[in-house]
Amino acid sequence: MTKTVTDVICPFCGTLCDDLEVVVSNDGQELLEVYNACAIGAEKFLHSQAKDRITRPRMRQEDGSWKEISYDDAIEYTARMLTDAKKPLMYGWSSTNCEAQAVGSEIGELVGAVMDNTATVCHGTSLIAVQDIGIPSCTLGEVKNRADRILFWGCNPAHAHPRHMSRYSIFPRGFFTGKGHTGRKVIVVDPRPTDTASVADVHLQVEQGRDYELLNAFRVAFKGEQLPDVVAGIPKEKIYEAAETLKSGRFVIIFFGMGVTQSLGKNHNIDEAIAVTRDLNEYTKAAIMPMRGHYNVTGSGQVWGWLFGFPYAVDLSRGFARYNPGETTSNDLLRRDEVDAVFVLGSDPGAHFPFSSVKKIYDRPSVAIDPHETPTTEVCRVHVPVAFVGVEVGGCAYRMDNVPIETRKVVEPPEGMMTDEEFLKHVLARVKEIQGE
Amino acid sequence: MAIRVNLITGRTIQQGVSMEAGKEKPAYTTACGIIELDPADFKKLGAFRNTNVRVTSKYGSVIVKAVEATQGPHPGVAYIPMGPWANMVVNPNTYSTGMPTFKGTPVEVEVAKNEPVLSSLELVRKGCRGELA
Numbered sequence: 001m002t003k004t005v006t007d008v009i010c011p012f013c014g015t016l017c018d019d020l021e022v023v024v025s026n027d028g029q030e031l032l033e034v035y036n037a038c039a040i041g042a043e044k045f046l047h048s049q050a051k052d053r054i055t056r057p058r059m060r061q062e063d064g065s066w067k068e069i070s071y072d073d074a075i076e077y078t079a080r081m082l083t084d085a086k087k088p089l090m091y092g093w094s095s096t097n098c099e100a101q102a103v104g105s106e107i108g109e110l111v112g113a114v115m116d117n118t119a120t121v122c123h124g125t126s127l128i129a130v131q132d133i134g135i136p137s138c139t140l141g142e143v144k145n146r147a148d149r150i151l152f153w154g155c156n157p158a159h160a161h162p163r164h165m166s167r168y169s170i171f172p173r174g175f176f177t178g179k180g181h182t183g184r185k186v187i188v189v190d191p192r193p194t195d196t197a198s199v200a201d202v203h204l205q206v207e208q209g210r211d212y213e214l215l216n217a218f219r220v221a222f223k224g225e226q227l228p229d230v231v232a233g234i235p236k237e238k239i240y241e242a243a244e245t246l247k248s249g250r251f252v253i254i255f256f257g258m259g260v261t262q263s264l265g266k267n268h269n270i271d272e273a274i275a276v277t278r279d280l281n282e283y284t285k286a287a288i289m290p291m292r293g294h295y296n297v298t299g300s301g302q303v304w305g306w307l308f309g310f311p312y313a314v315d316l317s318r319g320f321a322r323y324n325p326g327e328t329t330s331n332d333l334l335r336r337d338e339v340d341a342v343f344v345l346g347s348d349p350g351a352h353f354p355f356s357s358v359k360k361i362y363d364r365p366s367v368a369i370d371p372h373e374t375p376t377t378e379v380c381r382v383h384v385p386v387a388f389v390g391v392e393v394g395g396c397a398y399r400m401d402n403v404p405i406e407t408r409k410v411v412e413p414p415e416g417m418m419t420d421e422e423f424l425k426h427v428l429a430r431v432k433e434i435q436g437e
Numbered sequence: 438m439a440i441r442v443n444l445i446t447g448r449t450i451q452q453g454v455s456m457e458a459g460k461e462k463p464a465y466t467t468a469c470g471i472i473e474l475d476p477a478d479f480k481k482l483g484a485f486r487n488t489n490v491r492v493t494s495k496y497g498s499v500i501v502k503a504v505e506a507t508q509g510p511h512p513g514v515a516y517i518p519m520g521p522w523a524n525m526v527v528n529p530n531t532y533s534t535g536m537p538t539f540k541g542t543p544v545e546v547e548v549a550k551n552e553p554v555l556s557s558l559e560l561v562r563k564g565c566r567g568e569l570a
Contacts, residue, residue, distance in 0.1 A: 012457070040453035047457050064562075125536045156508075160448040191445065192516065194508045208443055208514055209541045258447055262539040266532070293448075313535055329535025350561055351460060351521050354529035354537045355497055358521075362565035373461045375521050375561040 001026045009407040010041040011095070011390025014292030014400035015140075015161045015168070017041065022410045031391070031411040038162035047372075048388045048411065054373055055414045057384045066383075071418055071426075074367075074384045078343065079430035081365045082111040085341035087317045091330050092347030092369075094118040094294035097395025097407065100420035101296075101303040104345065107428050110435065112317040114339060116330045117300040118293065118347050119312040125261045126290045127301070127311050128325055129270030136277050138253070138287040139401040140167075145174035146285075149249030150186045153273060154211060154259015155291045158195035164291070169255065170199060176250075185245050189214065190259060202242055207233035212265045215272040218243055222279050252277075252286040261290075292400035294347070295390070299398035334360040342366040342380070345420060346389075350375030369420060386420050387413035395421070439547035440481045442474070442515040444494070445540040446527060449507075452518040460557045469520035470554040472501045472546065477512040479505065484548050491549040492517070492526055494542050499525035499560070500552045515546065521557045525564065 008020035022045060023033035031049050034042040057074035058066040069077075082088050090113040093101050108115045119127060129135075143150075150169050157164040165171060173180040188197040189204045189211070197203035206214050210232030217231040221243035227236040246252050254277055260269040273288060280286035292298050301311035308314045310323035313330075326332055330349070333339045334357040342361045350358050351374060361379050368380040377383040387393045392413035398404050413419070418426075451468040458464060472492055479486065482503070490503045492515075499522050506516065517523035519539070528538035552570075555563065563569050 012453075039450060040457055043454045043457040047459065050459065120535050121537065121539070125534050128534065156447065159450045159453070162450060191514055192506075192508045192511045197508075205511075208445060259540065262536060263541050264532075264538060266534045266536055325535035326531060326533030329531065331529065331537050332531055332533075332535060335529065348460070351456075351524070351557060352519060353524065354527050354539075355521070355525045355561075355564055356529045357537075358524070358561055359565050362561075372459060373558075375460060375557050378558045378561055379565055 002032060005408070005410045008410055009390055009397070009405055010037055011295045011388070011397065011407055012041045012044050013161045013295055014298060015164045016295055016397060016399040016405050017163050017167060018405060024411050029412050040162065045391055048391045053414065054383070054385045055417055057382065059382050071423070074382055075423070075426045075430055077382050078367045078427050079434055081341050081367060082107065082113065082343060083431055083434045085111070085365070087339050088113045088341040088343060089116065089330060089333055089339040090114065090343045091116050091349060092118065092345040093300040094297035095346035095389065096296065096420045097389050097397060098296070098299045098303050099395050100389070100424055101300050102307070103421055103424040103428055105303065105307050107424065107431055108316050110431050112319065114317060114328055114333060115304065115314045117312045118297050119301060120329045120331065121352060122258070122293050122297065123261055123290045124312055124325060124329065125267040126270045128267040129274060132267070132271055133274050135274055136281065136287055137289050137401070139403055140399065142287070143253050144168045144172045144177070146176050146251040147253040148177060148184050149246050149252040150184055151189070151246065151252065151254045152186070152196055152200070153189045153254060153256040154263070155255055155257025156190065156194045156196045157255070157291065160257065160293070161291060165196070165199070169253070185249065187242055187245065202245070204234050204238060204242065209263045209265070211260045211263060211269045212272055214239070215269065215276050218276050219279050222247060222283070246280060247283045249284055252280050252284060254286070254288040255291050256288065257291040289401060296397040298400055298402055299396065299404070302398050302402065331357045340364060344376055344380065345369040348374045348376045350377070350379050369423060384423060385417065386423060387417050389420060393419040438483055439545045440478055441543060441545055442478055442513055444492070444515050444517060444526065444542045444544045446517050446519045446523040449518045452520065463556070466554060466556050469518040469557070470501050470522045471504050471517065473506045473516040474503050474546070475506050475509050475512040475514070477510070478515070479503070482546060482548065489549050489552055489554060490546050491552065492544050492546050494526040494528070494544045496528060496542070497525040500549055500554050502554055503546070515544065521560050525560070
């Protein structure tokens with residue numbers, strides 16, 4: 001016999017879909033089917049059932065092979081590594097719940113760590129821009145119910161947030177948007193004609209790295225001022241036309257992604273995108289929202305926001321919180337050899353940092369806390385497998401629009417496996433003991 | 438014959454699915470150990486589809502399989518899905534923003550028919566130990 005769990009939250013991307021249905025065995029030990037999820041979300045749930053899953057901590061030996069160790073040994077190694085280090089980096093925090101993030105932050109404070117989350121390679125530059133000039137934003141519910149002009153800039157939700165378009169941005173029928181996609185105009189700005197662009201009314205194939213110029217041209221066009229014949233590879237007629245489309249809407253929403261945060265210009269691109277939003281509010285109602293990647297990267301920004309006052313790149317090594325992107329950010333610290341131990345939880349820098357940074361992790365004492373076997377676990381000295389948050393343990397997560405949603409436990413983790421929070425609590429207790437010695 | 442293109446990286450749905458299924462599995466290499474090239478760039482390169490190529494930038498070098506752009510045309514722009522392969526060659530400079538320059542790295546692509554595309558774990562392991570050619 002089986003039972004169906006409804007209203008399950010998907011712990012993959014920042015869209016944090018909350019309408020999944022998961023079929024589990026009656027004893028809650030086995031996960032059998034996933035409904036309503038996108039291909040990536042479904043795979044995440046199903047992978048928790050992999051037969052070859054690693055279920056015990058392991059330590060790398062001199063010859064490169066792995067040796068199984070107990071959770072106690074892993075806790076001891078982690079606590080010693082963090083207390084011995086002068087300035088450890090505690091990175092990740094995006095694929096876990098807010099409860100674990102809070103415990104981790106307490107450890108970071110005690111050992112004088114630099115706390116950084118995946119925003120550092122994702123929307124960190126957006127956060128800098130928000131601190132520069134503010135952000136007029138809204139919730140995804142407002143987008144669904146009100147937005148009739150949708151602008152995707154440098155993001156490709158068809159691939160990265162697969163259900164975003166059907167749940168919130170293009171297709172749903174809302175309170176004031178009863179016609180669904182036929183009542184909306186969609187503009188995509190991307191150097192490639194992406195799959196998202198294929199469902200848009202207008203695609204502006206911007207020259208890669210020229211986003212700032214094009215955003216600036218939009219501000220000129222709103223005011224009806226003169227533009228050069230071509231800006232960033234786009235003829236001026238198309239820019240004027242797109243600007244009019246936006247101005248004529250009742251509610252404009254701009255979603256932006258890695259195309260603007262990771263291209264040259266970085267935070268200044270976002271400054272300009274927010275300025276476009278501000279200018280649009282002269283004519284109609286407009287809002288802007290970053291397409292956050294990990295399901296709880298927003299949550300780690302929230303937790304550190306209320307604990308330390310900064311959303312990422314928080315340096316606690318001097319006993320108080322400092323924040324200076326470019327100095328206290330993971331890749332800069334690693335490349336300049338300014339940290340002497342690396343702790344990773346809920347992220348995979350081994351796969352997603354430039355290789356020069358990965359090599360630095362390999363050269364240092366390091367621990368990776370991750371349910372999966374990843375390139376990070378491959379370069380770390382100790383790998384601690386844990387339960388999947390949102391699948392095998394619940395906890396709070398924040399959606400990309402800063403709405404907190406409680407994730408649900410749907411299936412039991414493998415016997416004897418710790419959760420992120422349990423492991424961190426043990427490390428915290430041990431750190432306190434060591435510091436009291 | 439080598440060609441010069443502007444490299445960008447990012448997510449694809451195949452990258453996401455294979456990542457969640459396990460980065461140690463061959464499907465992850467199939468999804469991310471590739472470079473998407475425009476048909477016009479294939480012509481300049483003088484290579485068949487699905488040929489292994491060496492991608493080289495100022496910052497590193499990696500072997501990946503060249504495939505035809507799935508979301509094109511975008512002549513002059515090449516795409517490697519985010520992952521360890523792309524990260525061997527992207528510009529790691531943050532220019533004081535904390536953010537490496539993952540998009541917009543000038544790279545050179547040349548045919549390397551007989552060289553294998555390494556798996557993700559092998560690639561980072563060999564890279565860290567200095568065992569890469």
